[in-house]
Amino acid sequence: MRILVFANTPAHVHLYRHAVDRLEAAGHDVLVLTREYACTTDLLDFFGMPYRVYGTHGTDSYSKLRFARELGGQFVTIAREAVRFDPDVIFGRGPYAAYAGTLTRAPVVLVLDDEPGDFNHTVSRPFAETILSPAVTRRDLGEDHYTFEGFKECAYLHPDVFSRDENVREFLGVDPDEPYVIARFNALDALHDTDIEGFSPHQRRDLLERLSEHATVFVSDEGGEMDLRDLPARPYDLHPALIHDAMAEASLLVADTGTMATEAALLGTPAFRYRGTDSHEYGEFQELERAGLAEQFDEYVDVRKRSLEILADDDASARWQRRRQEYIDDMMNLTELLVAVAEARGSIDRLSPATRQTVQPVRRETARPEQ
Structure with missing residues (x-):
């Protein structure tokens, strides 16, 4: 299988890094598409993750106008890299992942949290095969939205995957x-x-x-x-x-x-x-x-x-x-779920019964609907 991952920030690198290691060890091809932002590429290099850069996002006086001017070039690069890689499944969030999924006709898995990014959610969720988020966010992003017990950060801070450097x-x-x-x-x-x-x-x-x-x-x-x-x-x-x-x-x-x-x-x-x-x-x-x-x-x-x-x-x-x-102790190791969903090509229905029990469809009576 070929798995395409969008890691646009340092937090995204941490979210996927253990899953990328596991998938590559299992013989799958993985490509990370990223942008030059803060220390994102430094982390990708440190963890030895396979990546290509599609653009830049600055941290100093970075205006919306400048971002808009650069967006077209970024989408061109994303299109070229995504089509060339020909993924079986795509992980990410926001318009980048949605765009790549539309071009390649690959299922898109969005891993979201409770940030107030209504624009990102609005433009991307119609293109998603599956949306995953922590149960505590209490969002309602539609019929393909499932929740897990824990936080996105459990993909790299759960006791099963994190041990501090004593030095x-x-x-x-x-x-x-x-x-x-x-x-x-x-x-x-x-x-x-x-x-x-x-x-x-x-x-x-x-x-x-x-x-x-x-x-x-x-x-x-x-x-x-x-x-x-x-x-x-x-x-x-x-x-x-x-x-x-x-x-x-x-x-x-x-x-x-x-x-x-x-x-x-x-x-x-x-x-x-x-x-x-x-x-x-x-x-x-x-x-x-x-x-x-x-x-x-x-x-x-x-x-x-x-x-x-x-x-x-x-x-x-x-x-x-x-x-x-x-x-x-009651939190799940999110890396396990990400690997399973990748190998199921983004489909919750293809998960094993044991893994399927770790995610739940959003309870509409308690969720906060998106506007």
């Missing part, structure tokens, strides 16, 4: 018992980030100064624009593939971005997310809050205050790890 503290240059915090600042340049504001420049500086009074602070700045020379913080400068190992050892992750907050929570690290002007209610965060693994804040002063409280709480790390152990 990460040495790589970071921190002592075995030295507390450290990761502050993650979003570039807010994606389509679903339109008109959203996170930490302001003043708030970033204030947060780093206050956190540094209690712990070593590492900054992961997606936009790459922060000047830390006069601030008591270090840039997170390990290879991006080690970020989950670093988060697993951290005393706290505080961020204005969603994916890394979810990841930290599933690793058992206190994860605090500042919403800023983002009013969307994410099913994943609501679930993680209920489990006591993540917290969200509408006001900057509240996230700062709570962060300092946690750093002063000697039992916080152990408490979060206990909660994580109790919670994640």
Whole structure:
């Protein structure tokens, strides 16, 4: 079989990387189509995934007009690569996967979460053979929509596939018992980030100064624009593939971005997310809050205050790890499902009875319909 995968962001690389390994080991041909965005191709190289680049998406002053101008060229490249590869099934999300599926007449599997990307969902779902999403998102994307217990991040953070690198503290240059915090600042340049504001420049500086009074602070700045020379913080400068190992050892992750907050929570690290002007209610965060693994804040002063409280709480790390152990044991290893769906050419009906039981059609009486 030939499986085409769209990995447009670093998170997408992590989502599919174990499945790609498994499929290639089983003798299938896999091709990843990607774009130059943040550290996406760095991760693909690190994990040895077979890929080709169809375009670029910047993180600095990247306007909608520029994106529109480049979109035509990206679709031309996608068309050429997809037709040449002639896939049996396609994995992805949004218009890219839908377009490739239309051209090649291959079934499309969309793996979605609860981001407010109504445009992406609207244009892609009519072309999908199967749509998969976590049950906690409570979306209703039609008759071909199925849910699984867990999160997209369970494809790479489930205990069956993740084990931390014990050398990460040495790589970071921190002592075995030295507390450290990761502050993650979003570039807010994606389509679903339109008109959203996170930490302001003043708030970033204030947060780093206050956190540094209690712990070593590492900054992961997606936009790459922060000047830390006069601030008591270090840039997170390990290879991006080690970020989950670093988060697993951290005393706290505080961020204005969603994916890394979810990841930290599933690793058992206190994860605090500042919403800023983002009013969307994410099913994943609501679930993680209920489990006591993540917290969200509408006001900057509240996230700062709570962060300092946690750093002063000697039992916080152990408490979060206990909660994580109790919670994640019931989550499924999503990689297993992705491999099974790929080998079933995107059809839920072709899954084995045991695998078929791990997905459920959306319960229409509880789901939130798409507009």
